[in-house]
Amino acid sequence: MNNHMTDYSSDCIFCKIIQGKLPARKVYEDDLTMAFWDANPTSPIHILIVPKTHIPTLNDVAQDDTLMCRIGQAAQKIAKDFGVAESGYRLFINVNRGGGQVVFHLHAHLVAGNDVGTFFIKAAIGTAILWRKLVSFVKGPKR
Numbered sequence: 001m002n003n004h005m006t007d008y009s010s011d012c013i014f015c016k017i018i019q020g021k022l023p024a025r026k027v028y029e030d031d032l033t034m035a036f037w038d039a040n041p042t043s044p045i046h047i048l049i050v051p052k053t054h055i056p057t058l059n060d061v062a063q064d065d066t067l068m069c070r071i072g073q074a075a076q077k078i079a080k081d082f083g084v085a086e087s088g089y090r091l092f093i094n095v096n097r098g099g100g101q102v103v104f105h106l107h108a109h110l111v112a113g114n115d116v117g118t119f120f121i122k123a124a125i126g127t128a129i130l131w132r133k134l135v136s137f138v139k140g141p142k143r
């Protein structure tokens, strides 16, 4: 069931994008959802999937609303279109400030490819291992 009417918030950037008042690189649209490129991608593919109506967070989606199912179906199609359905992708939602949410219009991130976040984590771990090896080399063999 879909309980919501199309409703916009005047100070919401994603509502402005949906209404065509702000530019975005749109990649997908259906009656309930729209998807566009994240303005600051953290991966080679970084798409945001949003409901066409203003819903601030995941917590505001009604229990009997099929919206999240529709966002999942949109993600399936987008992943297929971008050729990452089989190779793999991540789909995640940040909820409220503690969950890293910055834009308060519900959105799912679809990210794929060489994830910059993962790259930095791997680089940090690699540096720590090298540093430990260097320190033990300088200290010499344990007696």
Ligand code: AMP
Residues within 6 Å of the ligand: 013, 022, 024, 037, 038, 039, 040, 041, 048, 093, 094, 100, 101, 102, 103, 104
């Ligand atoms: P979140 O932290 O989950 O709220 O993510 C908000 C995302 O929206 C960030 O990844 C931003 O880069 C992205 N973003 C902010 N403004 C725009 C915009 N005008 N068009 C596309 N993406 C945007």
Ligand code: ZN
Residues within 6 Å of the ligand: 008, 009, 012, 013, 014, 015, 016, 053, 054, 055, 104, 105
């Ligand atoms: Zn909005």
